[in-house]
Amino acid sequence: MIDYLKSWNVKTNQANNVHNLNGLRFVRNTYNGHTLNGSIHKFANKGLHNADDYFLSDFKSTLNNLYLSIGLNPDITMLNGFEFGVNIKLPFDPNIVLESLILHKSCSGLTDKTGRRFEYQNYTIKIYNKSYQCKIEPYKFENILRIEIKVIRMEYLKKHVHCKVLSDLLNVFVWEQFQILLEETIKDCLIINLSKAEQDMLSDKEQNSYLQYINPLFWTKLYNGTRENRSRYGRERAKCNAFVKNHSKSTIQTEILNLLVAKCCELRDASKADCIIKTWNKLTVFPNDYKDSTCDRLTVLRETSLNDECDELPIKMNEYFVAVEDSGMVEVKRCKVCGEIIHHPTNGQLFCSAKVVGYKRTHKCRDKASNAKKSIRRILSTPSLFELSEFIAEDKRKYLDNM
Incomplete structure (x- = not known):
C-alpha cells in the first residue's frame, strides 16, 4: 500500500x-x-x-x-x-x-x-x-x-x-x-x-458519438470553455454513460x-x-561520538576577563566591541555621561551597554544622568514655606536649568 x-x-x-x-x-x-x-x-x-x-x-x-x-x-x-x-x-x-x-x-x-x-x-x-x-x-x-x-x-x-x-x-x-x-x-x-462486434452494430449516428466519446480532446475542449459549455459537459457525460451502458457488455x-x-x-x-513490537521510542538518543574525549568543548565560551571596573566580561565580547577612532566621516554615538562610543546602538539609546562595559559602569552612568534630576524634582515638589532651590548642593545646581 x-x-x-x-x-x-x-x-x-x-x-x-x-x-x-x-x-x-x-x-x-x-x-x-x-x-x-x-x-x-x-x-x-x-x-x-x-x-x-x-x-x-x-x-x-x-x-x-x-x-x-x-x-x-x-x-x-x-x-x-x-x-x-x-x-x-x-x-x-x-x-x-x-x-x-x-x-x-x-x-x-x-x-x-x-x-x-x-x-x-x-x-x-x-x-x-x-x-x-x-x-x-x-x-x-x-x-x-x-x-x-x-x-x-x-x-x-x-x-x-x-x-x-x-x-x-x-x-x-x-x-x-x-x-x-x-x-x-x-x-x-x-x-x-467496446468490442469489434459491438462497434459494428452501431448506427452511423452512434458511430459518430462513439468516436467523440473516446477522444480526450473532445472532453477537454468542452470542459475548458465557458460555464455554459461546462453545463453541456455534464449533460454529455451523462449521455456517454448511458451510451456505454446500452452498447457495451x-x-x-x-x-x-x-x-x-x-x-x-x-x-x-x-x-x-x-504482534510485531516496535523498536523505537518517542525520543531517540543517537550515539555520542565524543564519549572518549577528555577535553571540555565549551571551555572557550566561558573564558572571561576583567575590565577597568573589575566586571567579568566574555573575551569574545571584548574582542568584538573594540573601540574605534572617530574618523569624522561617520557620526559616532557616545554615552551621554562618560562619552564612551556606543557600538551598534538601538533606537533612542543614550547610555553605555551593560553587555559591553559591564553592569556597574552602566549603572553609574544612568545614576549620574537621571537620579540627580529625580532627587531635585522630588525635593522641589515638596510643599514648603521657603524656596528650596537655594538649598540644592552646588554640584547639582546644573540640573536646575534643564527642569
Whole structure:
C-alpha cells in the first residue's frame, strides 16, 4: 500500500552528506538533518523491486529495520509527501484498461510507455502496467495493474485522514481511508471498452458519438470553455454513460473495483502487525561520538576577563566591541555621561551597554544622568514655606536649568 516517501528533514545517525540505501536516498540539508526521497517498499525488498504485495505488517517491520539500521524514528519524522496504491493481477492484459481509459473526472491526463498519469495541484494519479515496468520474474508475466495516488501536498489529505509523521501510516483506519480514495479514483474514471462486434452494430449516428466519446480532446475542449459549455459537459457525460451502458457488455471497471477492494482488505493484516513490537521510542538518543574525549568543548565560551571596573566580561565580547577612532566621516554615538562610543546602538539609546562595559559602569552612568534630576524634582515638589532651590548642593545646581 505505502510506497514512495518524502520528508524534508529526517534525523538519522548517518554521517555522509549523500547516502543511498536500497531505494532510499538521504541528502544532507542545512538543518543538520537529511532530506529523504525514495521507495520504502523497494527498500523492504533490498532495492530490487516494488511489484509484490506490501502488507501493513511488512511496513511496520520496515520501520523497525530503519530505526535499528540508521536511527530513523517514525514518531518524529515529518511527512511531506508519499504514495499509496495497490498492485492487482488482472485476468487480461493491463494495456486493455489503459487503452480504454479516457478521462479521470475532466482531466485527459498524460500518456507514457507504462500507462496514464493525471496531475492535479495537490496530488497525482497514476495507473500503469506494472508488469511492463518490472523486468523481474515472475512479475513481468502476471498482468499486474498498478493504481496509486501520489500526495504532493499534505493538504490533499486534510479532509480524509490525519497524517503528520511517518508512524501515523501504521493506523488501520488510515489504510481504510486510502482504500476509499482509490475506489473513488476508479469510479471517477471514464472507461469505454467496446468490442469489434459491438462497434459494428452501431448506427452511423452512434458511430459518430462513439468516436467523440473516446477522444480526450473532445472532453477537454468542452470542459475548458465557458460555464455554459461546462453545463453541456455534464449533460454529455451523462449521455456517454448511458451510451456505454446500452452498447457495451464490458465489465472492466467493475472487475477492477472488486479486485482493488479485495486487495486492500488483504493488505490490512492488522492482527499480524499488532504482534510485531516496535523498536523505537518517542525520543531517540543517537550515539555520542565524543564519549572518549577528555577535553571540555565549551571551555572557550566561558573564558572571561576583567575590565577597568573589575566586571567579568566574555573575551569574545571584548574582542568584538573594540573601540574605534572617530574618523569624522561617520557620526559616532557616545554615552551621554562618560562619552564612551556606543557600538551598534538601538533606537533612542543614550547610555553605555551593560553587555559591553559591564553592569556597574552602566549603572553609574544612568545614576549620574537621571537620579540627580529625580532627587531635585522630588525635593522641589515638596510643599514648603521657603524656596528650596537655594538649598540644592552646588554640584547639582546644573540640573536646575534643564527642569
